[in-house]
Amino acid sequence: MQFHKYDVLIVGAGGAGMRAAIASATESGAASPRTAVLTKLYPTRSHTGAAQGGMCAALANVEEDNWEWHTFDTVKGGDYLTDQDAAEVMAKEAIDAVLDLEKMGLPFNRTDEGRIDQRRFGGHTRDHGKAAVRRACYAADRTGHMILQTLYQTCVKHGIEFFNEFYVLDVVLTETENGPVASGAIAYELATGEIHIFQAKSIVFATGGFGKVFKTTSNAHTLTGDGMGIYFRKGLPLEDMEFYQFHPTGLAGLGILLTEGARGEGAILRNESGERFMERYAPTIKDLAPRDIVARSMVLEVLEGRGAGPEKDYVFLDCTHLGEEVLETKLPDITEFARTYLGIDPVYEPVPVYPTAHYAMGGIPTNVDGEALRDNDTVLPGLYAAGEVACVSVHGSNRLGTNSLLDINVFGRRAGMAAARYAARSEHVELPDDAAETVEGMVQHLRTATGGERVADIRTELQQTMDSNAAVYRTEDTLKQALSDVHALKERYGRVAVHDKGKRFNTDLLEAIELGFLLDLAEALVTTALARKESRGGHAREDYPDRDDVNFMRHSMCYKLLPEQKEENAPLGLTGFTSDIRLDYKPVVFTRYEPMERKY
């Protein structure tokens, strides 16, 4: 076991993590806190790099715009579950966030005047919904790639220290007279199988989402919700877990993302007969309605028999009228994806698409400085979260396109600054004697377990039940089915065994641990979805089709009830696999906007 000591520890090296690292090391004003970044990949492998379309900011480079309109769109896009103070912070700071990236060297596309070019995106409108507005700053259809590269380049420039292929599997909390304080993190080094204890004054979680609970997803294999899972297993709350976004345009059957920027450039969704069906669902902004509305509309088209293909189970994204030049220069990557994976050339043929599991609106509750909350409003000192792992909540029940690249930059920076300043005024907190015990127990168990259950079987069945029962449309019956399936899978997970008992690069063992996080998060998602008897944003209940502001204009707070003592038969998790979940609620923050019916 190795021991390390830092001032600021950042877990995850995607956009939020690296933006936090840069802020901590160079912008905080604190005297150069010793900052380290732990990532289970290499930084440039993070899934920020898969984001395509753009990052919105009211620069008004190509037409009139202002941050107040952006705030409104974000609140309305979130179906009024967005915390309005947080949305305002994000929309205001968006402008500097884009300019900061440009100054770091990000190669944005340019206007004729040489300024940052902007394109249209779903739900982003002029003057409170009058028409679509050009607000998304972009670099072809690889904006996320360019953000990830630029942030990594900037980290290299500043000599920021990385621990690559280190899997953080636990956070260490020390009990004080004022309650728990974060004091470190426990990591598993992939190359050697060694366990490392990192002591730190402040820890920023930037570990991303958990799209791998679903079968059809735009998410990477590595998006297994480790950060959220670690937090949840401490008995700490996760906020708004029922709100999971399905991106309308995944390549049919594969889930690979095709950017909304395609529709921003003029592409059109059509059903089997060629009808532009979004005209019926969102007469004003049509194909550029927010993702929840477009995804639901696509599913309805298919359910009502207007889907295309031999199984009538997808619709078309028609780019053929855009012309080869627009596709090759502004949308080259998605053009290639369609050619490579479906053998379809978007220049000449419409592309089969269907909603794909994409983004968790929920996560670790934080305030606007990224400080993690251990209940509705008490800060857990020393612990921060930013990016998809966090719930500020700027996305409410449905995130607008581009607002995730914005979120990671604005709140990654804020969390990094706050973490560095906290470190500057605090001492290291002593670690408990048994700091690494849980992780050691999990690893030791997996190296010796001989049960008959296979990781791949449980994972496949989990993903199937989530796709069938907890995706775009849900009902009481489907959610109950999903919950009972997840419970059965958790019970089987207790008997899981891995083939690889070795120490070097043992991804077999880590996949088993990641599956445990997925099971816990699936349970949180389904349980909160069952309790929310309304339809709002990314949560659509066939049995409760309307939004119910009287009973449900509130955030869900989901806690795992920890057993009195560790269960004998649950060596793989922190608390066992049959724990009950307790639900609580938290008020939404309103500033300027009264909830209205959501029409586009």
Place this chain on the structure above:
Amino acid sequence: MASPTPTDTAAHDTSQIPAPEGSITVTVRVLRFNPEFDDEPHWESYDVPALPTDRVLNLLINIKSYVDGTLSFRRSCAHGICGSDAMQINGVNRLACKVLIKDLLAKGNKRTTISVAPIKGLPQMKDLYVDMEPFFEAFKAVKPYLIAYGNEPTHERIQSQADRERFDDTTKCILCACCTTSCPVFWSDGSYFGPAAIVNAHRFIFDSRDEGSEERLDILNDTEGVWRCRTTFNCTDACPRGIQVTKAIQEVKQALLFKRV
């Protein structure tokens, strides 16, 4: 690295792998090596059911999931963006998530053999895992970040569309190492920066906003720099992002010769 003797072991039981309707059988040969147990690398073969639209990565995942969990390889995004799963597939460097089985099948062939080996020139750590540190050290050595002096502008820097276009191709790099580990010069001398590092230097040398070209060109004028390139075009062929790698290296050479960008 010396070529290992191809001693294929007996076939593995692959009957647990789910076989979807319409699947064919593909024999996947993997150059395996686990220094915890093995003295040297060796080939193992697996008969795997596959659909023509499957990616090679899917087959490796199925072997790992249902036949031998010790098979180890990097993967993440699975659609050619993250650059994790660079490997030699039938002797050429490719991302396993961007090669479809149908692309490897001869016309009308119902059975094929695919050979998978780690990328060459970096130490094999376990199966398809290689040590990426030397690769990233070469990348860092060329100062792959914007260098600008003087006061920062209040708004964005102005850059014409033509100036932006000048370095567009090399911004696509995902640092997968397909190019560098396909380069014969890199194989014979690991201290050569390699194509990927030069591509990333190019990305800044030809960026009109950057003022660090001289520093970078000095580095690349070094004995391990661009002059080692023998223009074999392996790198260009290997790039999964379609970057004109050899052309970029030639442009850096030109910039050195004529002292202008």
